[in-house]
Amino acid sequence: MKLLHLLVFVMIYVGAFSQPNCEAYKYSGDTLKYKACKVSEKRRGHYQFSREYQEALDEALAIDSTFAYAYKVKSTAYLKSGDFITWKKLIDEAVKYDPEGELFYRASCRYQFFRDYEGAIEDIDRLDSMVDYDIGTSQNGDYHLNIVKALSYKGLGRLNKSLEVFERQLSDSSHYVGIYDYLHLGVLYLEMEKYSLAVESLKRQELENDIAENRYYIALAYKALDNNEKYFENLQRARKLYESGERMRDPYVEKMDQVFLSEILDEINLAERKL
Amino acid sequence: MRWVGDSVFDPEKDGDFQICGNENFVLQYFHLDNGIQYQGEKNELHRLYTENYKAIEVDQSGWIRIRFIVNCQGQAGRFRIIGSDVDYREQIFDERITDQLLEITKSLDGWVIQSRDDLPQDYYQYLIFKIDRGELIDLLP
Numbered sequence: 038m039k040l041l042h043l044l045v046f047v048m049i050y051v052g053a054f055s056q057p058n059c060e061a062y063k064y065s066g067d068t069l070k071y072k073a074c075k076v077s078e079k080r081r082g083h084y085q086f087s088r089e090y091q092e093a094l095d096e097a098l099a100i101d102s103t104f105a106y107a108y109k110v111k112s113t114a115y116l117k118s119g120d121f122i123t124w125k126k127l128i129d130e131a132v133k134y135d136p137e138g139e140l141f142y143r144a145s146c147r148y149q150f151f152r153d154y155e156g157a158i159e160d161i162d163r164l165d166s167m168v169d170y171d172i173g174t175s176q177n178g179d180y181h182l183n184i185v186k187a188l189s190y191k192g193l194g195r196l197n198k199s200l201e202v203f204e205r206q207l208s209d210s211s212h213y214v215g216i217y218d219y220l221h222l223g224v225l226y227l228e229m230e231k232y233s234l235a236v237e238s239l240k241r242q243e244l245e246n247d248i249a250e251n252r253y254y255i256a257l258a259y260k261a262l263d264n265n266e267k268y269f270e271n272l273q274r275a276r277k278l279y280e281s282g283e284r285m286r287d288p289y290v291e292k293m294d295q296v297f298l299s300e301i302l303d304e305i306n307l308a309e310r311k312l
Numbered sequence: 313m314r315w316v317g318d319s320v321f322d323p324e325k326d327g328d329f330q331i332c333g334n335e336n337f338v339l340q341y342f343h344l345d346n347g348i349q350y351q352g353e354k355n356e357l358h359r360l361y362t363e364n365y366k367a368i369e370v371d372q373s374g375w376i377r378i379r380f381i382v383n384c385q386g387q388a389g390r391f392r393i394i395g396s397d398v399d400y401r402e403q404i405f406d407e408r409i410t411d412q413l414l415e416i417t418k419s420l421d422g423w424v425i426q427s428r429d430d431l432p433q434d435y436y437q438y439l440i441f442k443i444d445r446g447e448l449i450d451l452l453p
Binding site: 084085086087088091114115117118119120121122124125126150151152153286287288289290291297298299300 | 315316317340342345346347352353354355356375377379394396398400401402438440450452453
């Protein structure tokens with residue numbers, strides 16, 4: 038029976054945000070959800086902010102008001118327009134009817150769009166307590182959810198707790214290294230004034246994904262270690278990488294630890310006065 | 313409603329602000345794939361709000377969103393505001409908070425003209441202010 042549940046789960050959720058496989062609901066005997074799912078397909082070809090898209094989902098929910106997926110996809114336009122009130126009402130319904138399937142999404146968005154660190158931690162802990170498999174990544178794939186949790190602790194100023202969660206996750210042999218994991222760890226060490234560890238982590242980031250941010254922060258670590266040559270050299274490299282577009286990117290939000298050109302240039306001015 | 317989040321023109325609120333193109337073609341800022349585009353980057357917005365917003369001693373926390381349109385000439389208008397408490401329930405903030413934020417937002421004159429296929433576009437932009445007991449603690453997105 039457990040295997041059947043797993044099979045149906047996999048059949049429904051192939052691709053977190055693609056249209057679910059409606060036939061899977063039929064296969065599992067949930068004819069109401071099957072009908073709702075089929076109706077929700079009417080939104081295909083319409084923009085997610087459009088009346089047609091939203092109304093197709095309303096129609097699906099009128100058939101089955103427990104169809105979690107429809108609440109989630111309906112919520113996305115509100116999320117992207119910054120309407121946190123409507124977004125939260127909708128995503129709460131999705132989580133209510135499918136906590137195991139939708140908590141990852143709510144947690145990720147609370148962190149990414151609203152810097153709601155307490156809320157993200159609460160959702161991740163709740164998901165973790167519900168499942169006996171890996172809790173997976175954020176909705177945009179940038180981070181494992183435990184890294185989101187570590188970043189949330191950092192956002193709350195709980196640096197030791199953040200480090201504990203970071204180190205536990207990164208030492209897990211099954212962890213797939215994310216594109217910014219070692220950058221954030223390096224910045225955390227820097228904030229904790231553990232400069233040699235910051236250098237070590239930021240060098241690791243350089244190997245994984247060399248961008249303006251790791252060069253900027255490693256420059257600051259070298260500055261604290263009185264290594265002026267590497268301080269200046271890495272600032273220059275940060276500038277070049279920034280100008281060639283090799284930097285943190287998110288079309289929706291400013292990311293934690295993201296650096297702007299003016300910060301790099303200000304630091305270069307400081308360095309030039311120092312040298 | 314045409315699109316989620318649309319702001320219908322209201323002559324009383326919006327004065328003589330005009331968009332350049334058709335209402336049906338106002339983009340969302342993220343369609344242009346460049347994040348927030350302001351002269352001096354987002355960092356300049358952080359600086360402007362940090363320097364100009366004065367914390368108010370009230371027991372109100374949560375988020376305030378100001379949404380507006382940047383037209384093809386880089387001018388902003390149709391400002392609309394919503395607020396919530398920390399549990400995302402609608403909340404009307406003390407006017408001393410919202411009036412300040414609106415005033416600063418309306419005074420911003422560095423919005424970058426964004427183009428698609430070399431044609432300047434009208435686009436929706438929003439800013440979210442994270443408030444902790446009357447203090448501005450973060451500027452999103």
